Amino acid sequence: xxxxxxxxxxxxxxxxxxxxxxxxxxxxxxxxxxxxxxxxxxxxxxxxxxxxxxxxxxxxxxxxxxxxxxxxxxxxxxxxxxxxxxxxxxxxxxxxxxxxxxxxxxxxxxxxxxxxxxxxxxxxxxxxxxxxxxxxxxxxxxxxxxxxxxxxxxxxxxxxxxxxxxxxxxxxxxxxxxxxxxxxxxxxxxxxxxxxxxxxxxxxxxxxxxxxxxxxxxxxxxxxxxxxxxxxxxxxxxxxxxxxxxxxxxxxxxxxxxxxxxxxxxxxxxxxxxxxxxxxxxxxxxxxxxxxxxxxxxxxxxxxxxxxxxxxxxxxxxxxxxxxxxxxxxxxxxxxxxxxxxxxxxxxxxxxxxxxxxxxxxxxxxxxxxxxxxxxxxxxxxxxxxxxxxxxxxxxxxxxxxxxxxxxxxxxxxxxxxxxxxxxxx
Numbered sequence: 042x043x044x045x046x047x048x049x050x051x052x053x054x055x056x057x058x059x060x061x062x063x064x065x066x067x068x069x070x071x072x073x074x075x076x077x078x079x080x081x082x083x084x085x086x087x088x089x090x091x092x093x094x095x096x097x098x099x100x101x102x103x104x105x106x107x108x109x110x111x112x113x114x115x116x117x118x119x120x121x122x123x124x125x126x127x128x129x130x131x132x133x134x135x136x137x138x139x140x141x142x143x144x145x146x147x148x149x150x151x152x153x154x155x156x157x158x159x160x161x162x163x164x165x166x167x168x169x170x171x172x173x174x175x176x177x178x179x180x181x182x183x184x185x186x187x188x189x190x191x192x193x194x195x196x197x198x199x200x201x202x203x204x205x206x207x208x209x210x211x212x213x214x215x216x217x218x219x220x221x222x223x224x225x226x227x228x229x230x231x232x233x234x235x236x237x238x239x240x241x242x243x244x245x246x247x248x249x250x251x252x253x254x255x256x257x258x259x260x261x262x263x264x265x266x267x268x269x270x271x272x273x274x275x276x277x278x279x280x281x282x283x284x285x286x287x288x289x290x291x292x293x294x295x296x297x298x299x300x301x302x303x304x305x306x307x308x309x310x311x312x313x314x315x316x317x318x319x320x321x322x323x324x325x326x327x328x329x330x331x332x333x334x335x336x337x338x339x340x341x342x343x344x345x346x347x348x349x350x351x352x353x354x355x356x357x358x359x360x361x362x363x364x365x366x367x368x369x370x371x372x373x374x375x376x377x378x379x380x381x382x383x384x385x386x387x388x389x390x391x392x393x394x395x396x397x398x399x400x401x402x403x404x405x406x407x408x409x410x411x412x413x414x415x416x417x418x419x420x421x422x423x424x425x426x427x428x429x430x431x432x433x434x435x436x437x438x439x440x441x442x443x444x445x446x447x448x449x450x451x452x453x454x455x456x457x458x459x460x461x462x463x464x465x466x467x
Contacts, residue, residue, distance in 0.1 A: 043393040052208050054305045055091030065177035081123045088306035100126045105139025108160035183428035189458050190316045196323035201339045202314045204347045208390045209311040212303040216287040219265035220401040223248045228370045235337035240467050241292030244275035259432025263404045278438045283427030290437040294466045309389035340377035357382040434458040438465045
């Protein structure tokens with residue numbers, strides 16, 4: 042349980058906040074590359090860490106992420122004309138380049154006035170199908186992202202994102218909580234095309250979950266042990282990598298791996314990113330079709346938006362008959378929305394002074410501790426966890442192990458990235 046001040050510290054991420062300062066020291070996934078498909082395409086509004094920004098690709102294909110509002114009278118530049126290497130405000134024609142520099146004020150031509158006007162801007166890079174940005178001090182910029190899925194061919198990964206009406210922390214804590222799988226997702230594991238008929242889905246139904254959690258340089262390795270056959274345990278290893286990533290194992294050896302990131306839009310909303318990838322092969326047409334229709338750990342979206350079809354406004358399409366029959370344990374269809382519905386039900390920001398935690402919540406407690414440690418390290422000028430290549434080149438895993446086997450030795454080997462080699466999963 043946190044006290045009120047600790048909860049405030051961890052959940053507030055806007056400019057000038059402690060956690061906001063920490064998060065601005067990482068490369069942040071800002072938008073899918075396909076949202077800016079070509080030079081001079083329509084701009085995109087981007088909310089990050091309580092800042093309202095605008096992304097665009099100029100006539101030469103350069104990426105810009107700048108303050109959303111014109112410096113003249115505050116008009117949103119989303120209405121602007123993306124043309125001739127800049128975004129021009131349609132109100133009075135003020136124009137800005139990808140660095141936020143005003144390059145034209147028509148009413149003040151040849152006066153040098155525009156040289157004095159500059160909007161907030163952040164550097165961007167395009168990698169792994171995502172446009173990333175860095176919002177911190179220029180001299181503290183970390184190495185570029187090097188997660189395994191970022192470096193795979195496009196054919197080997199599928200990316201999606203969705204809007205979630207909650208603070209990032211309760212969403213992320215759901216990601217490190219492996220015990221809820223046995224309850225919330227149990228009906229879906231039997232029927233979802235990317236999970237059904239796998240050994241892992243069978244073993245994950247066991248509600249007798251014991252955790253062994255290891256600290257890693259970049260975060261935590263969360264081992265969840267369940268009963269399998271007599272004398273054998275089934276282990277699922279989830280990676281939590283600072284500041285908001287999880288890597289979750291598949292439920293079968295031939296299946297793809299999955300990952301999530303929960304990126305704050307503001308203190309009461311976040312973007313939930315989902316990455317599905319296979320280290321050895323392209324994803325199949327059937328896999329892609331299933332994910333596009335909201336199966337696996339992805340969700341069905343309202344066309345033209347990143348808002349789920351099942352959302353707070355329609356009670357997540359609650360199916361009470363499906364709940365009663367066990368088809369959907371909570372009455373909600375879809376793994377992603379099962380999580381989102383309950384996390385959003387907690388309210389925009391959970392009051393953690395009122396919670397009552399138990400042993401299966403140890404990963405949540407340790408993740409909070411690592412976040413506080415990172416804040417203290419930031420004050421002391423220490424290297425940040427989760428930014429180095431060695432912190433990110435990790436895999437999730439699942440395996441069967443004799444009850445007397447050495448879990449930690451097995452985990453250390455199973456979670457290493459070996460390019461071109463199969464991941465370890467049952």
